[in-house]
Amino acid sequence: MLNALDIQKACQLLGEMPPATAAAALSRMTAGEAAKLLVGLDDKQCARILNSLDFSQAALFLKTPPMNFSKAADALDEMTPEQVARILLEFNDLNYAGLVCRKFSVDFCSSVFACTHVLQPGETKDMMLNMNDIEFAGVVLFTMKRKVTDIKYITNMLSEIPEEMEANLLAKMLDQARKRMEFQNQSPERLKRLCDHMGEAKSEFLECQTPTVVATMMESSMTIPDAVELMQNMSGDARVEILMNGGMSEDYKAELTRLLAAASEAPPETLICPRCGFEGNPSFFQIMCEGQDMAQKAKLLAVMSEADVVKIFETMMDAGEVEEVARLLLVMDPPGEGKEAAEVLLEWHQTKADGEERVGLVAVAMNGIDAPEAKVIMDHYNGIKAELRASPTREGKGSQKIMKDAPPFDEFFLERIDVVHMKDIDRKNLPNICAPDSWLKFL
Known part of the structure; x- marks a missing residue:
C-alpha cells in the first residue's frame, strides 16, 4: 500500500503508524525503498521504528542509499548508546560506522564507545580512526576515559594504533585536558x-x-x-x-x-561491602574498602560524627581487624594531639553495651604498635572520663550528659519537697521530687 502512495503521503502515513506496524511494513520492502521512507521521517519517528526492527535490518536500512551517514547519525542519536553500538557493528563496515560516529556529539560518541561489553578494542579503534578527524577523536578519547571503568580496554585499544598516530591522538587528548584546566x-x-x-x-x-x-x-x-x-x-x-x-x-x-x-543512607543507595559486610552509607565503603592509604582513611573519618566512626570500627572489630582500628585512631589527629581519637573512644564507651571492653581491646592494640600517640590518646580519654566523673555537666563533643537550656535556678526547691509522701512517688510526679538541672549544675 505504501508503495502506491507518493513519498510525502507514504512518510506521513508511516509516521502515524504504531512503531511495530511501521517496522513490519518496511520489512516487506526492499532496502532502498525502506531507506527512502526513513529519510523522509523526522529523527524521533525514525528512531522509534528502528527500535522495532532487529539490529541487522536497522543497520541495512541505515546504510542503503538514499540514506546517508548524517541522517543515520541523527536517527541513532535518539537511541541508547548500547543500541547504537550494536547497530554500528551490524553495518559490517567500520569505515561507514566511523563516518556516522563523527556526526555524533562528543558526549554521545564517547558513551557509545564506552559500551565495552559490546565493542572490542579493535572495533572501537577502527571507528575512531575512520572518523577522519584526529582532533575530534582526541576529545572523544578524553571524554571516554572518564566513562570506561576498565582502563585496560583503552590501553588495549591504543596498542593497536600505529605509534605515530597514537602519539598524535594522545597529544589531542592532552590539548583537551589543558582546555579543561583553563576553567x-x-x-x-x-x-x-x-x-x-x-x-x-x-x-x-x-x-x-x-x-x-x-x-x-x-x-x-x-x-x-x-x-x-x-x-x-x-x-x-x-x-x-x-x-x-x-x-x-x-x-x-x-x-x-x-x-x-x-x-x-537512603535505601536505594545502601550498599553492602563485599570485604567486611558493612551495610549503610556508601561513603563509608570508600573509606574502608577502596585502598586508600591509612592517613587518607583517617582524614576521612575525622570529618564524620563520632557515632558514624564507632559504627565503622564496630564492623571492623567484628571482622577481626582490631589492629587496623588502632592504627586508624593513631593517625586521626595531627601529631601530639589525640583529641579526636579520644572523643571517638569516649563515644564508643558511652553508647555501646560492650563499649568499655572494646575500647580496652583497642587500647591494648595501640600500645602493641608502640607509637607515642597511643599514650597521648589514652591520656586524653582518661582525662575526659575523670572530668565527667568530677563534673557531670561537662560540655564536650563526646559527652552524653550535656545539660542544655536548663530552667532558671529554683532556690525554694528543697523547701517544696521537704516532706514527700509515698503517694508522690509516682512516675508522673517524679519531676516534682527530682532536683532540676539548675540544682545539679549548682551542686
Whole structure:
C-alpha cells in the first residue's frame, strides 16, 4: 500500500503508524525503498521504528542509499548508546560506522564507545580512526576515559594504533585536558554566576576547579542543602578533596558532611561491602574498602560524627581487624594531639553495651604498635572520663550528659519537697521530687 502512495503521503502515513506496524511494513520492502521512507521521517519517528526492527535490518536500512551517514547519525542519536553500538557493528563496515560516529556529539560518541561489553578494542579503534578527524577523536578519547571503568580496554585499544598516530591522538587528548584546566582559578563569585547557567553540567564543571575555590563559593553563596545536592552529583574523590582541602569553616563542614552521609543512607543507595559486610552509607565503603592509604582513611573519618566512626570500627572489630582500628585512631589527629581519637573512644564507651571492653581491646592494640600517640590518646580519654566523673555537666563533643537550656535556678526547691509522701512517688510526679538541672549544675 505504501508503495502506491507518493513519498510525502507514504512518510506521513508511516509516521502515524504504531512503531511495530511501521517496522513490519518496511520489512516487506526492499532496502532502498525502506531507506527512502526513513529519510523522509523526522529523527524521533525514525528512531522509534528502528527500535522495532532487529539490529541487522536497522543497520541495512541505515546504510542503503538514499540514506546517508548524517541522517543515520541523527536517527541513532535518539537511541541508547548500547543500541547504537550494536547497530554500528551490524553495518559490517567500520569505515561507514566511523563516518556516522563523527556526526555524533562528543558526549554521545564517547558513551557509545564506552559500551565495552559490546565493542572490542579493535572495533572501537577502527571507528575512531575512520572518523577522519584526529582532533575530534582526541576529545572523544578524553571524554571516554572518564566513562570506561576498565582502563585496560583503552590501553588495549591504543596498542593497536600505529605509534605515530597514537602519539598524535594522545597529544589531542592532552590539548583537551589543558582546555579543561583553563576553567580553573575562577573567583568564587564568577564561579557561582557560571554555575547558575550550567544546569546539570555544573557538578562536572566544578570538579575541574580547585577545592578551595569551590568550598569558598559554597560557603559564601549556597545553603547547606543546596551544597549537598550539588556534591551528590560529584565523584567521591572530588567530594573528599573539597571537604578535606577546601578550607571550609568547621561548623559548615560538619553539617555538610552530616547531611551528605544522611542522604547517602537512603535505601536505594545502601550498599553492602563485599570485604567486611558493612551495610549503610556508601561513603563509608570508600573509606574502608577502596585502598586508600591509612592517613587518607583517617582524614576521612575525622570529618564524620563520632557515632558514624564507632559504627565503622564496630564492623571492623567484628571482622577481626582490631589492629587496623588502632592504627586508624593513631593517625586521626595531627601529631601530639589525640583529641579526636579520644572523643571517638569516649563515644564508643558511652553508647555501646560492650563499649568499655572494646575500647580496652583497642587500647591494648595501640600500645602493641608502640607509637607515642597511643599514650597521648589514652591520656586524653582518661582525662575526659575523670572530668565527667568530677563534673557531670561537662560540655564536650563526646559527652552524653550535656545539660542544655536548663530552667532558671529554683532556690525554694528543697523547701517544696521537704516532706514527700509515698503517694508522690509516682512516675508522673517524679519531676516534682527530682532536683532540676539548675540544682545539679549548682551542686
